[in-house]
Amino acid sequence: MTEWLILFSNIAAGSARVMIGLFLIYRLLAAKRPNKGSVIRAAVGVAVISVVLSVTGLSGFWRMVSEIIWIAVCAGYFQNEDTRMSLFVSVFYEIGISLCQFLVAAWSGVIFHLSSFPDYGTAVGQIPVWLFHGLLIVGAVYIWKKPNMTGKEAFRLASILVVAAFIAVITLSQQTILPIAEDTLDMWTILAVVLMMSVLVFNMNRQYEVEKELARLKTEQAELLERDYTALNNAYAINARLFHDFHNHIGILRQFLIHTKVEEAIRYLDELQTPVQEMTDTLWTGDETVDYIINSKAIRAKKSGIQYQAQVEFPRHTNLRSADVCAVLGNLLDNALEAAQQVPEKEKRFVRLTIRRINQMLIIKVENSFDNSPVSRNGVLTTSKVKNGLHGWGLKSAQTAAEKYDGTVQTAYADKVFKAVVTLSYQCVSDK
Secondary structure (H helix, E strand, O other), X not given: OHHHHHHHHHHHHHHHHHHHHHHHHHHHOOOOOOOHHHHHHHHHHHHHHHHHHHHHOOOHHHHHHHHHHHHHHHHHHHOOOOHHHHHHHHHHHHHHHHHHHHHHHHHHHHHOOOOOOOOOOOOOOHHHHHHHHXXXXXXXXXXXXXXXXXXXXXXXXXXXXXXXXXXXXXXXXXXXXXXXOHHHHHHHHHHHHHHHHHHHHHHHHHHHHXXXXXXXXHHHHXXXXXXXXXXXXXXXXXXXXXXXOHHHHHHHHHHHHHOOOHHHHHHHHHHHHHHHHHHOOOOOOOOHHHHHHHHHHHHHHHHOOOEEEEEEOOOOOEOOOHHHHHHHHHHHXXXXXXXXXXXXXXXXXXXXXXXXXXXXXXXXXXXXXXXXXXXXXXXXEEOXXXXXXXXXXXXXXXHHHHHOOOOEEEEEEEOOEEEEEEEEEOOEOOOO
């Protein structure tokens, strides 16, 4: 009976470890969130591993190796995560689990003055095991309830835990109550040091990835600005040519009318109207770049059969750089137009732009119809992207620009409507 209870306990504890390991990969590596089906398959795998280890009588080392491989396999198949990074996280996660379980068992023996180290193969030995797993589950729930935990906060928390574990191992070597072999203490001391180094290496890798991402964002933002500024200059160049030749056009129209050639005059006016048609519905905000961005997207929406509404109240003479506002508006509107264009029913395609100022705060809100549920990454909604396009990192690029003005980018989804709201703090400047 005891053997069956221990086997059931090992299956339950192993399932908890694997589930929490997959959750950490989801949070640390921004992998796909494990669904119900993947959780069930992972639990079945743990049950098989526990039964095999119980039948063969293999040591806890093989249990740890098996769980490392299984976590990496599950992360690769169910969460679409890179195998290399999954193995890195799972290896050091299992080392940390084994170290902390050893410390809980050892210090339980010290506190209760046991004559020998708790045997995990007995019912009594399962008490420290589940005491540790209870703490592990509490820690996982704490992290679960903090979806907006930043990388710095996670690094600080991990550093505190590994340093505390290292101190606990060193302190064990000074106690005389529970007999523990020196080789065992040396092994766990070395592993505690390795854990501290792994946390540092992971944080350095995370910072490198962030810097690489920012560099890519700046490159893509520069491409977006270059594209829009080029189009803006072309539009105003066409307008300038028309005004330059204005007297010639008037002369030709006068001759048509003198000779009562009304139809020819109308056709000539239509030809003149074509290059300036895109300039006729301009929303004049006082900023040529912002004007062009808003109206060029309106033209694109019209060509795609998307209802486009814009209500703009833009402040003049502020410290908001046109390039940054262009990055925010361009990316948000591009994302909105791409998403709205994918809605099957043409009559349901829409994009709504609202720009308002409240005191020293500029609020930019973009709403669009959205057919598919957006993807959530670390509590942040992201839209679907076009392959090989410039907008794959649109929200991140907008966030980068907004942070220059102590701003934020917030997203929400409800009733097939995706909404992105950007806040920018600005200061008024002299127009001189």
